[in-house]
Amino acid sequence: YGALKSCDGYIQFAMLTGVTKFGKVSVFSDLNNLMDISMINRFSEICGITEEELHRYFDDDIHTLAEKLGTGYEETCARLKLNYDGYHFSFKSPGMYNPFSLLNTFANMQIDNYWFATGTPTYLVELMKQHNYNVEEIEDIVTSGPVLDSIDSASTDPVPVIYQSGYLTIKGYNEEFENYTLGFPNREVEQGFFRFLLPNYASVSVTKSPYEIQRFVEEVRKGDVDSFLSRLQTFFDDIPYELAPRDREVHYQNILYIVFKLMGFHAEVEYHTSRGRVDLVLKTSDYIYVMEFKLDGTAEEAMAQIDAKGYASAFAADGRKVVKVGVNFSSETRTIDRWIIA
Structure with missing residues (x-):
């Protein structure tokens, strides 16, 4: 940047492109007179095909x-x-x-899926894990323009990195509050992103995860919850200590959410009802799974909460079969300890 500025008398036009943009001031203050066209409407069709x-x-x-x-x-x-x-x-x-x-x-x-093969967001994943980022929040982020427009080498917020790397795009804009709603641009990016996340969060290899997801789908579709949870248990078994951070509950929820997204089913984390929030609701064409999770508690406590708060009654009018699942995780074994199905 400094070399460019020292030669500005010889440069009539220059265009800089890249993946993420580090602040042109602060770290690179030698070149602070750039015109940033990243979010200007009249240049919005330069990159891509309409x-x-x-x-x-x-x-x-x-x-x-x-x-x-x-x-x-x-x-x-x-x-x-x-x-x-x-x-x-x-x-x-x-x-x-x-x-x-x-x-x-x-x-x-x-x-x-072609684009995802051009690079892997290793730095991004490490940033998300380091700050215990809730993966489910990635699909409905609301933030301001200055947040999207800035990043520096010491940044700890994964949102600008995710956006500028192309994994998220603008889905909506609130003119009154000048806030942007972000989301995945298309299926290629969404599926590729979650496929990359899974081996980085769970104890499963890159080559084995597609087959495991296929088996998950088959078991959930036919209502074989025991087989599904037994298979899921292996995803948590032997997770290295560094992959199970201090906020283990968020980490476990992230793995569950990633798995369900890759399965292609409609999954909602922290599903709101009139009686409270269900940890996870999973919907297929024939079943609705109402799932409650405990960390270092008991599966019985999880099931009791489902019954006491009437979580299943929120789906009483639905024609699909409602299955209640109480699951307990153990921080000592770092895996699923026990589950109850009703």
């Missing part, structure tokens, strides 16, 4: 892809949008497609 551009330049590719996949044109467009669209670089920005993922899709004639 819906109009997709159909103007790649319509033949979409038709070919639809033929290869055996799907109709409209369905193929919907799948491309679900997986690769959704980036917003300002609150008035149109949705932008990821060009890297689109080009790879058309080159291979296959919809897949």
